[in-house]
Amino acid sequence: MKNFSKSPFEGFRPPNATKFGKAAFCIAVEGIMFLLFYSVYNETISFMGETYLSELPLIGGAFQNSDATASNIIAIVLSLFTLLTPIYIFAEIIRQNLIENFREWIAHPSHKITAIVAVFILLLATGLEIINIYTMVAKEALPQGGFVQVQSEQGDVMSYLAENKGIAVGVSLMITIINLTIAYFTVYTFSNLSSQEA
Structure with missing residues (x-):
């Protein structure tokens, strides 16, 4: 005979609405950062020109009714690389508790190689951000009439930065540091959320 004296909900804890709210906020901020980087990369990537996906071999047939260009795809890939690289690295740092056990972890020879590769990839992602953002600003200074003049008539922030x-x-x-900070808080928030559910 079953014992109904014990409630099936015993030990159940309702989800923390505050933590879910923080997680949703982090997702929204990461989405905004993705749109920011996509617009930057889409503006600065010009080596592909106006090559439409429908013109590409093998896969062109799948994009016959699309106006998307190869530059759009490259911008999406670079934006995801810029966002996900620090998120993945911070996730591993928190998962392996490297903040407290870094000396013990780095003492292993293979871990030193892992750390060097991780730092190199992170520097590559941050360098990509800085170069492209600066390139977008520098494009405000265009040659006009044989001289390099700044398009100050726009009177916007980009013109000021170009000067x-x-x-x-x-x-x-600053944008690079903000991206790293948001990535850390996103990973920290979701790690707390997963630990609560566990």
């Missing part, structure tokens, strides 16, 4: 290259570099670095 002040040092500030443009600072803005590029």
Whole structure:
């Protein structure tokens, strides 16, 4: 005979609405950062020209009714690389508790190689951000009439940054730091959420 004295909901904890709210906020912010990087990369990538996906061999037939270009696909891939690289690295740091056990972890020879590769890939992703953001700003200074003049008639932030290259570099670095910070808080938030569910 079954014992109904024990409730099937015993030990069940309702989900923390605050943590779910933080997770949703992190997803929204990451989405905004993706749109930011996509617009930057789509603006600066020009080596593919206006090559439409429908013109590409093998896969062109799948995009006959699409106006998407190869540059759009490259911009999406680079945006995902820029966003997901720090997220993955921070996820591994938190999962392996490297903040507290870094010396013990790095003492292993293979871990040193892993750390070097991770730092190289992270530098590659951050360098990609800085170069492309600065390139987008620099494109505001275009040759006109044989001289390099800044399109200051737009009167916007981009024109101001084009006139002040040092500030443009600072803005590029700031956006990179913001992306790293958001990536860390996203990983930290979801790690807390998963630990609660466990």
